[in-house]
Amino acid sequence: MIDTALRKRFEAALGRDAVLTDPLQLRTYECDGLTGFREVPALVLLPRTTEQVAAAVALCAEAELPFVARGAGTGLSGGAVPVAQGVVISLARMRQVLEFDPDDRTMVLQPGVTNAEISKVAAPHGLYYAPDPSSQVVCTIGGNVAENSGGAHCVKYGFTVHHVTALTVVLPDGSVVRLGGDAPETAGPDLRGLFIGSEGTLGIATEIRVRLLRTPQSVRTLVADFPTVEAAGEAVSGIMASGIVPAAVEMLDALAIEASEAAVQAGYSLDATAALVVELDGMEDECEEQFERVVALCREKGTTHIRIATDAEERARIWKGRKAAFAAVGRISPDYFVQDGVVPRTRLAEALSRIAAMSRAEGLRVANVFHAGDGNLHPLVLFDEQAGEAERAERLSSEIAEMCVELGGSLSGEHGIGLDKACSMPKMFGEEDLAVMGRLRSSFDPGGLANPGKVLPTPRLCGESPGRYRPHPLETAGVIERW
Structure with missing residues (x-):
């Protein structure tokens, strides 16, 4: 107390x-x-x-x-x-930029600085910060570190862990340590890498040193429509198998396109069953040559229409549509879960077919919008809580995450395990693996005070917990309030 x-x-x-x-x-x-x-x-x-x-x-x-x-x-x-x-x-x-060295291409930030703000500060110097979650305008670098966030361009540039070189961390006993160093790699155990993605269970990052990249000389972006999600998945496999490393390859299905267009009118085709957003960047000559090959590959895999961004404004509009998709789903459904899992790229088509079958079995719609380039799925399970669909939606969301593991993938690509998927961890890890994770966590936090009940399954969480919060009918009616 x-x-x-x-x-x-x-x-x-x-x-x-x-x-x-x-x-x-x-x-x-x-x-x-x-x-x-x-x-x-x-x-x-x-x-x-x-x-x-x-x-x-x-x-x-x-x-x-x-x-x-x-x-x-x-x-x-x-x-x-x-x-x-x-x-x-x-x-x-804690929203200050503490240090900025354009020549060294580094910046030291407090954890409350937003992801987008980093690139905004760096832009006048021809620099930017590569990880770009869809929520980058509001999500913070501290949260990115906790979840090891990626974003649309992670297929080429990697995740937060690849762009953070050092951290000042407050451990669960109140002591302050520095993990990592000025160089991307340091001698000894990689405690920096261990901390990134630990979801607040090992301490709190209070100063974060990031590396910045040069703004690419050329950027080319297209949207390719496909008659089926399977055809779009095959196009992704074809692009990646060709040896081209795109900056981003994103996919939206018909439901996601419908929601996005209703929200921001980015110009996606409403009659497309699936759309790929493909972006290449780099040196101008190489970028142009590879872009022509990507266009040819999309045509080879059966694209019905290709829209090529002609300038920076149109490219921004395309990305606005993609990044608005999560929030935009609220325009076509009163409630929805955003799931996060990873499958091998070669099994994308199979995963999407199984999600469609699972959604039909539960009688619920699922919108798919995701990082196709690295197989990081973000299925959105649509439901109406007032119609009593919440329990089915929660079950379907968990089954999709566990299906990703079954197909050789992972429970999470960037959203984390948290409370949502802690009980699914035994589907991916054995008892000994989970025990090692528990011992590691205890070495940082023997008292179990830092974000307890998250990530690792516990009897309380998975056996005795009452589950997701459901308001009492009197609370819904406005007669009582919950404190």
Whole structure:
């Protein structure tokens, strides 16, 4: 419990305006982008510096209080859901660019800086930050580190782990360490790589050193329509097998196209069953030659129409349509789950066919929009909670993730495991594997205070938990409120 004395100690360490206790304010932090899991925290802290984060975590450790670090709350696996009677440490006020060296092509950031802001600051120097999640305008670099986010261009440029060289981290006992170094690779165990993607279970990153890339000399982008998703999948395999490494290869099916066009009118063909967005970048001559080969491959695989961006404005419009797809699905369905899994590229067509069959069996629609270049699926399961479809949708979403493992892939490509898929972890890992992960986690956090109940399956989570949050009928009617 957080008594008055402990609250005052938090206020002394961070300032009174950085400690939230009002029930209405606390409700703001009850969930992340996966709204099916909710819990109101006992306290929310808003530090501004590494020292304040360390002081807050040290007090949590002393009082044996569980804590959850939170960025922008855009996560889609329940990773930032608070713990009952626990503390949320929000990093929203830590938004400074601490260092920027254009010659060295590096930048040091606080975790609350948004992904898009990095490239905005770097752009006047001919530089940019490569990882680009669809939520890049609002998602933060701290959250990207926690989930090892990728984005549309990960097929060529990799994930967050490939672009972060060093981290200042507050460990769960309140001590501060630096992981990694100035060079991309350092001698000894790769603790930096271990921390990235750990979903807030090993500590809190408070300073993040990223490497930047030169803006490519040439960029070419097209949208190719296909009569079936299988044909589009075959085109992806053909492009990748040709030896060309595109900057991005994205796929949208008919439902995703319908939603995206309703939201932003990016010019996608509403009569297409599937569309591929393919982008190449690099030196001008090489880019042009490879782009012609991609166009030929799409025609060979049966494209019905190819739209080639003629300028930067049209290219931006195409990407606006792709990146708006997740949120746009709300225009065609009152509720939906965003799932995240990976399959081998050679099994894309099979995976999409199985998803279609599974959706028919459950009587629910599934929209597919995903990173086809590396097989990172993002099926969106559409449902209506008021019609009693939530349980079927949740089951279908889990079955799709586990199908990815069955096909030789992974439970997650970039959204993380969080609460959503913790109970599916035994489908991918054996008991010994999970035990090793647990021991590793305990070596950083012996008290189990950092984001407990996430990632690894536990009897409480998988056997006794009541499942996703469902409002009481009186709450829905506005008669009562939940605190």
